Amino acid sequence: MRTQLAAAFLALGLLSGAGSAAAQEAAWWTQRMTFGAGPAFIENLWAKGRRMRAESIVEGRRIVTYVDDKRYAIVDDLGKAGVSIGRSEHSIGQDAKRKRPFGTELDEIVKQGGEKVGQEMRAGQEVDHYRLTQGDGDRDEVWVTTDESHLPIESLFRDRGTGAANRRVYLRWVEAQFPDDFFAPPRDVKLESMTYDEYVARSKKGSVGPAPPFYSDLLHGTHD
Numbered sequence: 001m002r003t004q005l006a007a008a009f010l011a012l013g014l015l016s017g018a019g020s021a022a023a024q025e026a027a028w029w030t031q032r033m034t035f036g037a038g039p040a041f042i043e044n045l046w047a048k049g050r051r052m053r054a055e056s057i058v059e060g061r062r063i064v065t066y067v068d069d070k071r072y073a074i075v076d077d078l079g080k081a082g083v084s085i086g087r088s089e090h091s092i093g094q095d096a097k098r099k100r101p102f103g104t105e106l107d108e109i110v111k112q113g114g115e116k117v118g119q120e121m122r123a124g125q126e127v128d129h130y131r132l133t134q135g136d137g138d139r140d141e142v143w144v145t146t147d148e149s150h151l152p153i154e155s156l157f158r159d160r161g162t163g164a165a166n167r168r169v170y171l172r173w174v175e176a177q178f179p180d181d182f183f184a185p186p187r188d189v190k191l192e193s194m195t196y197d198e199y200v201a202r203s204k205k206g207s208v209g210p211a212p213p214f215y216s217d218l219l220h221g222t223h224d
Helices: 002-011 089-097 105-111 196-203 216-220
Strands: 027-035 041-048 051-058 061-067 071-076 081-086 115-122 125-133 139-145 152-158 165-175 190-194
Touching: 081 196, 089 216, 105 125, 105 139, 105 152, 190 196
Parallel strands: 081 190
Antiparallel strands: 027 041, 027 165, 041 051, 051 061, 061 071, 071 081, 115 125, 125 139, 139 152, 152 165
16 A cells, blocks of 8 residues: 555655654655635645644744644744643544544545545546535535545635635645654743633733644634
């Protein structure tokens, strides 16, 4: 399966790194781009088990997000400062249901009632195509690899009323291993620590930390 998956990724211009041993936690890196009516948002994302690291550029500053089994940290890498927030119990409880901290578009669309509508060839690779059409005509679609990992390749949302579209493209997926300390803020970063309830209360009065929580489901959780 691993050899077949690697070949499929190469056909898409993707890379598949050396796989980990069975005893190691599953670890991934991907780069994705989200774009629609506004500016494109580009992210680099790493996962190791339930831990995540994400990097993006906001107003010329690199914002790094770290998530582990208990805390959600937002760091301004240039200013070496940020916030460390206790994750909600609701979100922590949902960790066991997540295959990965990110790249779960297929699970989300199926949970809402989306169905597989066929298979397509994209860049020489066969992918599964899922679709969900809401009662108002809004449409969600996702294309994923056909192997057991179901890695998303692309997702698309169309608003029927306005005609607006929002597209997310995963440029590459790599399975590899990364050191544990890569998923924790460096020691020279000054972090303001707070509980989840403290964060919610403060955020109602204004912005907290160097950036908003871009991966809010990992902080707040999602509706079951």
